[in-house]
Amino acid sequence: MKDVSIDTITQAFLDYCGPDTDPRTLFVLRKMVEHMHAFAKETELTHAEWMRGLKFLTDAGQISxxxxxxxxxxxxVTGMSSLVDMLGSRHEGTSSSVLGPFHSVGAPHLPVGGDLKKDNEGATVLVEGVVKGTDGQQIEGAVIELWQTAENGLYYSQDTGQGDFNLCCSMTTGTDGRYAMTTVKPAPYKVPDDGPVGELFRATGREPWRPSHLHFIVQAEGYRALVTEVFANGDPYLDQDAVFGVREDLIMDYIECTDLDALPDDLQIGRNATVPYYKVNFDFVLAPEAAQTPT
Known part of the structure; x- marks a missing residue:
């Protein structure tokens, strides 16, 4: 095309797309390019700024x-992950939140009531609740995955001092839909800030902290899979989460307790149980698989 100009270049790109392009691919690609071109024109993007943006992306690839x-x-950290999560969970049920980069496939199975804390330092936490549908019925056979940081704020994959799959497990609910485990209270932590994302934080005066949280994936036949996090009420970083993952319905209370005899009978509490310990009760509500996202 010989007459490409500021006004025609967007359409020129779209005209290059072949007639057999998948309609959804073409729609997403068209909107992306339209917004990018509009951004460049609106900001009068300079060549130096464009090159700096390319370097930012190049650096991201090199450190990955x-x-x-x-x-x-x-x-x-730009909110895109959380925005996509929220767009995909506009239905009844527990809100979704970011998966994060530290989920590991293949965590060992833990029976309901099992001890995940083991020899980890920190306060003992009993995490329990029920998996149910939007109709209130408990879901048998729901598979739960949990992963979290240790007391030092690191996941096992970041810390050579932790064994493989430390503080990670999968669990299957029984007829009552219940899950329960003892673990350690996770710590707030900083997202990696030694690369391009750190430069972004420093350039904008932001902090890289995330509030204390537990990661969950909950799946059951006939229901939408739920990827989410639950957060500790009162955490100092709830209102400044670096990745925008906090939702009002994902905040839980840690209730301090001292009576070990009051724990459920099926709990296989480890030898390193602390007093005081904490109780957390959080129910997951799964939306039916056929639930439609509003348009």
Whole structure:
């Protein structure tokens, strides 16, 4: 096309797309390019600014590896991950939240009432609740995955001092839909800020902290899979989460307790149980698989 100009270049790109392009792919691509071109024109983007943006992305690729994906982190800290989560969970049921970069497939199975704390330092926490549908019925056979930081604010994949799958498990609910485990209270932590995302934080005066949380994936036949996090009420970073993951219905209370005899009979509490310990009760509500997202 010989007459490409500021006014025609967007349509010129779209005209290059072939007639067999998947309609949804074409729609998403068209909107993305339209917004990018509009952004460049609205901001009068300079060549130097454009090159700085390309360097930012190049640096993200160079620092990424099997254990760390800086592009995912960029999506998280700009709110894109949370926005997509919220767009996908506009239905009844527990809110979704960001998956994060530290989920590991294949965590060992833990029976209901099992001890996940083991030899980890920190206060003992009993986490329990029920998985149910939006109709209030308990869901048997729901599979729960949990992963979290240790007391030092690190996941096992970040910390050579922790064993594989430390503070990670999967669990299957029984006929009552209940899940329960003892674990350790997770700590707030900083997202990695030694790469391009750190430059973004420093350039904008932001802090890289995340509030204390537990990660969950909850799945059951006939229901939408739920990827979410639950947060500690009173955490100092609830209102400044670096990745915008906090939702009002995902905040839970840690209730301090001292009577070990009051714990459920099926609880396999470990030898390192602390007094005081904490109780957390959080129910998950799954939306039916056929639930439609409003348009």
């Amino acid at each position: 590896d099997d254990e760390r994906n800086e592009f995912v982190l960029i999506s998280d």
